[in-house]
Amino acid sequence: xxxxxxxxxxxIVVMTVLAAVILAGMREATMASSLRNEEIFNxxxxxxxxxxxxxxGLNASNLSDDQVLALFKERMEQVVLTMDGExxxxxxxxxxxxAVEKKKPESERHLPLFIFNxxxxxxxxxxxxxxxxxxxxxxxxxxxSDLNTIAGATFDHKGxxxxxxxxIKDNPGFPGQFVGKQLFRDGEVAILVRKGGSRDKTYEVDxxxxxxxxxxxxxxxxxxxxxxxxxxxxxxxx
Amino acid sequence: xxxxxxxxxxxxxxPLFGSKEKKLLLDPLTDNxxxxxxxxxxxxALAITSLVYPSVVMAISVTFVTAFSNLFTSMVREYIPKQxxxxxxxxxxxxxxxxxxxxxxxxxFPIWKQLSVYIGLIITNCIVMGRLEAxxxxxxxxxxxxxxxxxxxxxxxxxxxxxxxxxxxxKGTLFAGSxxxxxxxxxxxxxxxxxxxxxxxxxxxNNNLMVLxxxxxxxxxxLIWIQxxxxxxxxxxx
Numbered sequence: 514x515x516x517x518x519x520x521x522x523x524x525i526v527v528m529t530v531l532a533a534v535i536l537a538g539m540r541e542a543t544m545a546s547s548l549r550n551e552e553i554f555n556x557x558x559x560x561x562x563x564x565x566x567x568x569x570g571l572n573a574s575n576l577s578d579d580q581v582l583a584l585f586k587e588r589m590e591q592v593v594l595t596m597d598g599e600x601x602x603x604x605x606x607x608x609x610x611x612a613v614e615k616k617k618p619e620s621e622r623h624l625p626l627f628i629f630n631x632x633x634x635x636x637x638x639x640x641x642x643x644x645x646x647x648x649x650x651x652x653x654x655x656x657x658s659d660l661n662t663i664a665g666a667t668f669d670h671k672g673x674x675x676x677x678x679x680x681i682k683d684n685p686g687f688p689g690q691f692v693g694k695q696l697f698r699d700g701e702v703a704i705l706v707r708k709g710g711s712r713d714k715t716y717e718v719d720x721x722x723x724x725x726x727x728x729x730x731x732x733x734x735x736x737x738x739x740x741x742x743x744x745x746x747x748x749x750x751x
Numbered sequence: 752x753x754x755x756x757x758x759x760x761x762x763x764x765x766p767l768f769g770s771k772e773k774k775l776l777l778d779p780l781t782d783n784x785x786x787x788x789x790x791x792x793x794x795x796a797l798a799i800t801s802l803v804y805p806s807v808v809m810a811i812s813v814t815f816v817t818a819f820s821n822l823f824t825s826m827v828r829e830y831i832p833k834q835x836x837x838x839x840x841x842x843x844x845x846x847x848x849x850x851x852x853x854x855x856x857x858x859x860f861p862i863w864k865q866l867s868v869y870i871g872l873i874i875t876n877c878i879v880m881g882r883l884e885a886x887x888x889x890x891x892x893x894x895x896x897x898x899x900x901x902x903x904x905x906x907x908x909x910x911x912x913x914x915x916x917x918x919x920x921x922k923g924t925l926f927a928g929s930x931x932x933x934x935x936x937x938x939x940x941x942x943x944x945x946x947x948x949x950x951x952x953x954x955x956x957n958n959n960l961m962v963l964x965x966x967x968x969x970x971x972x973x974l975i976w977i978q979x980x981x982x983x984x985x986x987x988x989x
Binding site for chain 2: 676
């Protein structure tokens with residue numbers, strides 16, 4: 514319909530206000546649920562790293578939402594560290610997002626550390642983040658109380674190729690290889706992913722065919738990311 | 752001046768679900784299918800269909816958005832100023848899609864994370880805007896609503912067929928990621944027969960090509976071919 518400028522402006526204004534009210538209302542109504550869902554999603558991802566220690570046939574993939582929250586409340590300590598290994602008081606590790614931290618200059622970053630109270634020992638869960646072939650990759654590495662033996666690992670990615678780079682997440686065999694390997698040799702991070710198959714079985718895992726760059730990204734992420742935790746881990750073992 | 756007798760014509764009340772409505776609902780499923788005949792909305796059909804569960808969620812979302820944007824546009828079609836027609840349509844579509852996204856985030860966070868940008872991309876899905884222009888702008892609200900549902904279902908049907916083919920051949924599962932995951936064939940199959948011991952389906956290795964978007968193109972192409980061969984009404988349309 515042909516209309517005057519006044520009508521057009523009035524129509525647009527009314528429509529915009531209506532849309533804004535609907536969207537704002539919808540967001541308010543769903544905010545609490547969304548935040549809770551996101552929190553549970555992130556916590557469940559951390560629990561995957563200590564899957565073997567959850568106890569009695571529990572698996573992070575079939576825990577209920579309430580079980581995830583309960584496990585975190587009862588058995589998970591949260592510590593935030595500086596790059597020098599100092600504890601930052603009053604901050605919860607679950608609030609630290611490595612994607613945000615990596616934008617800060619290296620000396621100012623904070624690291625999240627989750628300490629899981631297993632039945633027999635404490636398990637330390639370190640968080641790492643790096644680059645795969647197409648986009649970012651990240652993961653959690655769980656270390657046993659000797660601060661050297663890996664208890665479990667879990668990886669995730671933004672856009673790796675399904676069947677190739679994405680196998681770091683989709684194929685449980687890949688992170689499963691890390692169980693029992695040692696992190697440090699002579700004080701340096703020695704864990705790595707080797708294309709063509711691991712040679713030194715203490716420190717190396719097999720690569721993924723066709724996913725060399727992603728696997729190299731995992732190695733780089735682990736060696737740099739776990740290296741960040743060295744000052745704290747060394748202070749713990751003293 | 753002669754007085755004119757005014758006869759008030761009363762239109763017969765249109766049935767809520769008569770033959771015209773049935774045609775609107777069923778045509779897009781076969782003769783006027785948005786993807787295979789109108790060739791609209793193919794983009795998301797390529798990206799989402801590697802798994803069935805996200806495809807089902809996507810189909811429901813697109814149906815909801817198409818139906819309700821058709822409804823609302825049709826309700827205000829006589830008041831929309833000509834000069835801002837497209838802008839108004841876009842605002843209606845964008846508001847509805849954002850509502851869907853917020854609802855999905857609150858109800859099922861993992862699926863929201865998996866679908867990531869593709870829910871937002873429903874705004875650019877040609878089917879939605881296409882039906883608005885082709886039908887809702889010149890038809891009554893209830894009929895427009897039914898047309899929206901019909902087109903959404905037509906889109907959904909193709910999406911689910913392609914996804915079933917791609918998931919079974921590419922990953923050997925059905926509904927992976929959902930509470931009702933089934934492992935059909937391949938080395939881990941267990942739905943029909945436990946393929947770790949039987950040779951019936953156990954020989955199948957997952958075909959990785961089917962997981963990549965290119966495979967969706969092949970499957971949709973073959974579907975179009977089959978549909979045109981069977982349906983005589985489509986033969987002369989190029």
